Structure formats: C-alpha cells, structure tokens
Amino acid sequence: MVKKFFTVITHVLLCGYCYAQQDSIPQINGPRLFGARPDKVFIYPVPVSGAQPILMAxxxxxxxxxxxxxxxxxxGKIHTAGTYPIKLTAKNxxxxxxxxxxxxxxPRLALTPPMGWSSWxxxxxxxxxxxxxxxxxxxxxxxLQQLGWSLLELDDPWANQPVKNNPVWTELKTQPDNKVYRYYEGPDNLTTRQGAPRDGSGNIVxxxxxxxxxxxxxxxHRQGFKAGIYSSPxxxxxxxxxxxxxxxxxxxKYWSDMGFDYLKYDWCSYGAFAKDTSRAEYMKPYKIMAGALHQQQRDIIFSLCQYGMGNVWEWGNEAGGQLWRTEQDIRDNWSSIHNAMKKLADKAAYxxxxxxxxxxxxxxxxIGGNDEDGKKRVNHLSAEEQKTHFSMWCMLSAPLLxxxxxxxxxxxxxxxxKNKEMITVDQDALGKAAKRLKLMDNQLEVWQKPMEDGSFIIALLNASDNTIASNINILNFELPxxxxxxxxxxxxQPIRFPEGDISISIPSHGVMILKCNLSK
Known part of the structure; x- marks a missing residue:
C-alpha cells in the first residue's frame, strides 16, 4: 500500500514537472502573417512565450x-509589394x-483582428x-504581450479641453438640428485638463x-507594444x-511623428456638421482622415467608431477603415453583450x-474607469458570462481589446x-467570422466558423436563464x-457522439466551443 502511494505521488510530481517544462519551452505565438504597406514604417512584436531568457533569430x-x-x-519598411516568408527561431x-x-x-493592414488593451x-x-x-x-x-496582446490604445481624453469661452462651444450649440446623432461633454467636465487646444502652428496640444x-x-515600442490613440472627426x-x-x-502627421500605430476615430460632435444620415455623409469624415493617414510615413490602423450607424459594415472598408464599431458602447450585463452578438449573427459575409x-x-x-470617479468596481457579468463573452468575440473574429x-x-x-486555443480561433488567417446557424426552441444557439486548416469551430450558446442538459445531433452543423x-x-477533451448525438450540459448564459476536424 505504501509502495503504491509513493508510486502515485511520484507520478503526480513527474506530470507536474513535465507540464512545467512544457510551459518553459519557447513557443512562437500569434498569427502566421502580418500586413504592411509598401514604403511605410511598421512594427510587429513577435509574441513568444517560455522561460526567459529567450534568444530569437x-x-x-x-x-x-x-x-x-x-x-x-x-x-522597418519594405519597398516592394509581395509576400516575404520569414523563418523564425526561438530558443532557451x-x-x-x-x-x-x-x-x-x-494595400491591406490588420490581416488579423487587432489585439490589445484600451484605457477607457x-x-x-x-x-x-x-x-x-x-x-x-x-x-x-x-x-499577455507574449500571447499577442500587443496594442495599447490611449482613449479619451489625452488632448486639452477648450476653455469655456472658446468659440467652439457656441458654434456647436448654434448648429441647426439635422437629426444626426451628436454627443459631447463639457465645457467644464475636465477642469484639470483645460487649455489651448492647438499651438500657433495648429498642432494639437x-x-x-x-x-x-x-x-x-x-x-x-521598446517593450514590444504598438501604440494607439483616440480622436474625433x-x-x-x-x-x-x-x-x-x-x-x-x-x-x-502628429500621430505619425509621435510613433502611433493605431487610431480610434469616434463620431461624437461631428454629427452637428453632417448634412443628413445618408451613407455619403457618414463616410465623409472617415474618408478625409483615411486620406490623411495614407500620406504619413507610418502604417496606422484605422478604427471607425460610429456605433453601427448607416450599416457601417457595408462601407467601412470603402471609407478607409480596417475595423468599425457595430454597436453602441456595451456594458457588463448579459443583455448588452448578447445583443451585440445577435446583431452580428447574419453579418459574417462582411x-x-x-x-x-x-x-x-x-x-x-x-472595469469601471468610465464612471465619474474612475474607480474600479465589481463586474456585473458572472464568471460563466465572461467566458461566453470572450469565446463569442473570438468566434466573431472581433478585435480583442x-x-x-x-x-x-x-x-x-x-x-x-491567456487561452491559446480561443486566441487561435480569433487570429485565424482565413479571416472568417462565425454565423448563427440555428436558434433552438430551448434558446440554444448554434454558431459556426470556418478555419484556414479546413476545420470548423462550433459554438453552442445557451441564451436561456436555465441550464440546458440534452443531446444535439451533429447534423445541426453545416459540415461538408x-x-x-x-x-x-x-x-x-475529445467529444464522443454515438449515432451523431453530443450530450451537452451548458449552464445559463454559458457556451461550449467545439473544434470539428474533418477525417481524411
């Protein structure tokens, strides 16, 4: 009995040692490709995990x-368009x-969805x-940086707020009501951040x-991050x-000279100057800024933030963007994040x-920094809902900030x-988003996403307020x-499915993510 006990303990210790050693071996993470424009300065930090020090080539x-x-x-920058295969090596x-x-x-940037962090x-x-x-x-x-979380986006407010007697406040108030969304705070909500908005040369301060x-x-940049900035048209x-x-x-030019790699451009007060809600008016300010970014020495990824107005997914790329908000600001409650998912259930084609x-x-x-005092607070999403939230953003090939x-x-x-499997789903080079295949009577949603390696990712999402314990047949999936x-x-863990039935038990607002590899 004693011998058996020590045998078991030894096995456990050896397994723990093996897992620890496996985590120590260098692993090159992230997507298999990165896009940049000819003759533009770019930065790409190769995400590598493992025990330090790691030497790369x-x-x-x-x-x-x-x-x-x-x-x-x-x-650096590359003058000639084309695909340049690089052999990366990491060792410790x-x-x-x-x-x-x-x-x-x-011509294309952001060949995989941006990953990083936002200050808001x-x-x-x-x-x-x-x-x-x-x-x-x-x-x-x-x-986190070693797994591809490489963008840090500085959100509002980093620039000076115009003082109360600046003409901009009167100009905005006297613009006629054009029925176009407009929003801005002030003039005295940022009392410690007020001053001249621009210097004598017109540069932002x-x-x-x-x-x-x-x-x-x-x-x-020295730490392996890309820098993001925020503004409004x-x-x-x-x-x-x-x-x-x-x-x-x-x-x-200022952002390029300062070394920024990403711009979030938020509609905000521009609505006061738009003529109407036509597509041309929605596109206009973004096309202007896209043209300005194209003239700079650096590649700057362009994020359009205008809350999905005018079906932005249909024209965001034409306006010069690489990503575009499809929804108002979401909040940490189930209704908010589930509605954001549902809005994209039929938009995978874009x-x-x-x-x-x-x-x-x-x-x-x-989270909670957008509250007035900027203090942390408890997240109102349960642990299960947060797991679903992250999983479904990866299924949607969404930017992960x-x-x-x-x-x-x-x-x-x-x-x-730090879940590598889900990050891989989001960063897949095929660049396809999941679509919702079915909504069952019990509020089980079936979503499916194709991958570059020929596999398919299935999300079984329980949108109900109760646990769903049942079987689902794989004929509900669209497998070729x-x-x-x-x-x-x-x-x-591998899933058994005798006669095609998968036994599931998914808690309320939970999700099960399945990878289906086609047998050859």
Whole structure:
C-alpha cells in the first residue's frame, strides 16, 4: 500500500514537472502573417512565450527591416509589394522552436483582428501617461504581450479641453438640428485638463497628464507594444477634449511623428456638421482622415467608431477603415453583450482579412474607469458570462481589446485572456467570422466558423436563464464531410457522439466551443 502511494505521488510530481517544462519551452505565438504597406514604417512584436531568457533569430528578412533577437521586434519598411516568408527561431535552455511567418506587403493592414488593451474602462476620464506606461509593464509581466496582446490604445481624453469661452462651444450649440446623432461633454467636465487646444502652428496640444507623447510611444515600442490613440472627426471628442475637425492632415502627421500605430476615430460632435444620415455623409469624415493617414510615413490602423450607424459594415472598408464599431458602447450585463452578438449573427459575409466588425471593448475583469470617479468596481457579468463573452468575440473574429484594469486583474481573468486555443480561433488567417446557424426552441444557439486548416469551430450558446442538459445531433452543423473528430476547446477533451448525438450540459448564459476536424 505504501509502495503504491509513493508510486502515485511520484507520478503526480513527474506530470507536474513535465507540464512545467512544457510551459518553459519557447513557443512562437500569434498569427502566421502580418500586413504592411509598401514604403511605410511598421512594427510587429513577435509574441513568444517560455522561460526567459529567450534568444530569437529571423531568416529571410529584407535588408530594410531590422530584427531584435532579444525582444523579437520586427520593424522597418519594405519597398516592394509581395509576400516575404520569414523563418523564425526561438530558443532557451529548455529547447528550441521554429515557425514560418510571412510579412504581406500590399494595400491591406490588420490581416488579423487587432489585439490589445484600451484605457477607457480602466481609467476613463482620468487617464495619464504614467498609467499607460504602467499598464505596458504589467501586461508584459503577466505574460499577455507574449500571447499577442500587443496594442495599447490611449482613449479619451489625452488632448486639452477648450476653455469655456472658446468659440467652439457656441458654434456647436448654434448648429441647426439635422437629426444626426451628436454627443459631447463639457465645457467644464475636465477642469484639470483645460487649455489651448492647438499651438500657433495648429498642432494639437496634449494635456498636462501627457508630458511626453513621443517618449511614451518609444517606451511602448521598446517593450514590444504598438501604440494607439483616440480622436474625433468633430471639433470635440465625446469627453469634450479637442477633436480633429478641419485639422485632419496636421493631426495625422502628429500621430505619425509621435510613433502611433493605431487610431480610434469616434463620431461624437461631428454629427452637428453632417448634412443628413445618408451613407455619403457618414463616410465623409472617415474618408478625409483615411486620406490623411495614407500620406504619413507610418502604417496606422484605422478604427471607425460610429456605433453601427448607416450599416457601417457595408462601407467601412470603402471609407478607409480596417475595423468599425457595430454597436453602441456595451456594458457588463448579459443583455448588452448578447445583443451585440445577435446583431452580428447574419453579418459574417462582411468580415475578411483587413475588414473586421467590432462589437466593442471586452467587458471582462475589473472595469469601471468610465464612471465619474474612475474607480474600479465589481463586474456585473458572472464568471460563466465572461467566458461566453470572450469565446463569442473570438468566434466573431472581433478585435480583442481588454477593458480590465491591469493593476487589479485577477487570475481567473488572466486564464480567460491567456487561452491559446480561443486566441487561435480569433487570429485565424482565413479571416472568417462565425454565423448563427440555428436558434433552438430551448434558446440554444448554434454558431459556426470556418478555419484556414479546413476545420470548423462550433459554438453552442445557451441564451436561456436555465441550464440546458440534452443531446444535439451533429447534423445541426453545416459540415461538408463526415466522419469528423470533435474536441472541446475549453476542456481540451475529445467529444464522443454515438449515432451523431453530443450530450451537452451548458449552464445559463454559458457556451461550449467545439473544434470539428474533418477525417481524411
């Protein structure tokens, strides 16, 4: 009996050692490709996990591109359009791994959905440069950057708010009611962030909480992050800070010179100047800024934020965007996130590499910075609902921007965000989104997404307020061939389906994610 006990203990210890060693071996993560435009400066941090120190190598890079063997950062520009296969190698004392990765130089950016973090739900109107730099440090320490969470987007309000007697406030109030959505706060909601919105040359002026924008982006880049910024096509942002109206080219040059790689462009006060709700008027300010961005030396991914007005998914790419909001701001309650999913149930046709429907920032973990005091609060989504939220954003090939405050993030949230299987679903190079196949009488929803390797991902979503315990036949899926092998992506366990029936038990507002590999 004693011998058997020690045998079991030894087996457990060895298994734990094997798993620990497996996590220590270098693994090159992220998508298999990255898009950049000819003659534009770009940055791509190769996401690599494993025990440090890790030394990397990249074979096949053009001479105009630099690679840092210690940080894994690829940067530079390539003059000639084409696909450049790169052999990446990562090694440490535990082992070595290689992977072929492609730089795709052409007209399209964001060939896979952007992944990163946004300041809005962490710090709201109280955001500072120190907090952005702290967030980068924490994301690095917690292993998120190593899995592809590489964008840090500075949201509203980083620019100065015009003082109360600035003519912009009167100009906006006297614009006729054109029945077009407009929103802005102020003039006295940002009392510690007021000042001249622009200098004598017309350049936008950051508020005092951002004393060194260039230094901030350089800090992010050194740590393997891309830097994102926020503005509005109107004269004011939603928070009442200076926007880009009639200064588009100047602002685009400023962001490029400062080293920003991403722009979120929020409709806000521009509605006061739109003639009507026609598609041409919705597109106009975004086309102007897209043209300005194209003239800059850097690649800057363009995110259109206008809440789905005018069916933006039909024309967002034509207006120059790579992603576009499809919904108003979501909140951390089931109704809000489920409605955002349902809105995209029949819009998979509009999604492809460089064209992403954006149902908004992830409401996962400690959020609440958009409240007036900017303090954290308890998330109103249950643990199961947060898992469903993350899973379905991955199924939809949605941009993944974390709303959680990294200063308070917990292990459960990190486990969700670090799930490699679900990240792979989101970052698949085929670039297809899931569509909803069926809505059952018991409120079980069946969603399906095709993958580049020929497999299919099925989401069984329980939209009801009760546990669903039943069978579902695989004939409810749209699989081109049988037989198949099926794996539960969250448990990593194979699924048995005698006579085609899968036995399911899914809690209220929960989800089961299945990978269906077609047998050859």
């Amino acid at each position: 990249a074979k096949g890079l053009p001479s105009t591109v630099q690679f840092d063997a210690h940080t894994g950062i690829i940067t 004392k535990f082992g070595k791994t290689t992977r072929v990765f492609s730089l795709v130089i052409g 739900y962490s710090y709201g109107r109280n955001v500072t440069q120190k907090q952005i730099e702290l967030t980068a440090k924490l994301m690095k320490e917690k292993g 950051p508020n005092s909480f951002f004393p060194d924008m260039k230094g901030m982006t350089e800090t992010l 109107g004269p004011l942002t939603c928070g009442g800070a200076a926007g880009s109206y009639q200064h588009e080219l100047l602002d685009a 999604v492809k590499p460089g064209n992403w429907n954006d149902p908004d920032i992830l409401q996962i973990g400690t 974390i709303g959680a405050n990294m200063e308070y993030i917990d292990d459960a949230t990190l486990r969700l965000l 061939l049988l037989p198949v092998t099926i794996t539960d992506l969250w448990t990593k």
